[in-house]
Amino acid sequence: MGRYNLLALSVALLIAGILLGGCAATGGAKSEYARTTIDVGIVVSDVEKSAAFYKNALGFTEVSGFDVSADMGGGSGLTDDQPFHVRVFVLGDEPTATKIKLMQFPQAQGKKVDNRFIHSSLGFSYLTIFVSDTTASVERAKKAGAVIVKKPYHLGGNNYLTLVKDPDGNIIEFVGPNKSD
Numbered sequence: 001m002g003r004y005n006l007l008a009l010s011v012a013l014l015i016a017g018i019l020l021g022g023c024a025a026t027g028g029a030k031s032e033y034a035r036t037t038i039d040v041g042i043v044v045s046d047v048e049k050s051a052a053f054y055k056n057a058l059g060f061t062e063v064s065g066f067d068v069s070a071d072m073g074g075g076s077g078l079t080d081d082q083p084f085h086v087r088v089f090v091l092g093d094e095p096t097a098t099k100i101k102l103m104q105f106p107q108a109q110g111k112k113v114d115n116r117f118i119h120s121s122l123g124f125s126y127l128t129i130f131v132s133d134t135t136a137s138v139e140r141a142k143k144a145g146a147v148i149v150k151k152p153y154h155l156g157g158n159n160y161l162t163l164v165k166d167p168d169g170n171i172i173e174f175v176g177p178n179k180s181d
Helices: 003-027 047-057 070-076 134-143
Strands: 039-043 061-068 084-091 098-103 126-130 153-156 159-165 171-177
Touching: 047 061, 047 084, 047 098, 047 134, 134 159, 134 171
Parallel strands: 039 098, 126 171
Antiparallel strands: 061 084, 084 098, 153 159, 159 171
């Protein structure tokens, strides 16, 4: 399964978890999901460069990663019997905080997709990070060398949308208030 298919599956599960979690909260029914947040795996071309981006530009914290054996990779269908190491980054201190899992396959480099716009390729197209201050988030990303796609887009009220790109060109959107207004 390709990186973007895994990302699409993750987003679909997130939405399902949110919807089902919301139903459980309002209807009293217990959700079938243990957590209503998801982990997202991202295959990258340079794990060190991407790790620096997710830590410095986006504010994630690295926690213990793990290894996946060739047997598990092939047996589960994740890889064609390739072992790999997963570096894990969290967004927050809560037990259910969002996790980004970065991995690189030097022996089998994947193909880049067209990320000029979200409609340029099929599959997952972007990550959304809800922030408390888009100005501060964008400034941190700029200082870390992130590519800012355009100036913040006003969504209404004091809410803005700003797109940045990771080292492989994947789109990340910051959504939230602009504290400088």
